[in-house]
Amino acid sequence: MKRTEPAVPVAAPAAAEAAAEQAQEDQPDEELADCVLCGEPTEYPASTRGATLCPVCAWQEAQRTACSG
Ligand SMILES: [Zn+2]
Numbered sequence: 001m002k003r004t005e006p007a008v009p010v011a012a013p014a015a016a017e018a019a020a021e022q023a024q025e026d027q028p029d030e031e032l033a034d035c036v037l038c039g040e041p042t043e044y045p046a047s048t049r050g051a052t053l054c055p056v057c058a059w060q061e062a063q064r065t066a067c068s069g
Pocket residue numbers: 035036037038039040053054055056057058
């Protein structure tokens with residue numbers, strides 16, 4: 001038995017992520033915590049516990065951790 005399956009379009013993950021980020025930005029302004037390293041606003045709410053890092057510093061920290069490990 002042979003049947004042809006319709007081609008399933010592959011959703012671009014990047015597009016989905018972008019859409020998710022857009023959705024986050026649509027939220028009413030909530031106070032965001034400042035990055036503990038450079039002072040830039042992070043994407044975390046001010047109520048986040050612990051040290052908050054902006055995407056840049058978080059990435060740099062990840063690199064350092066990866067190198068030292
Ligand atoms: Zn930072």
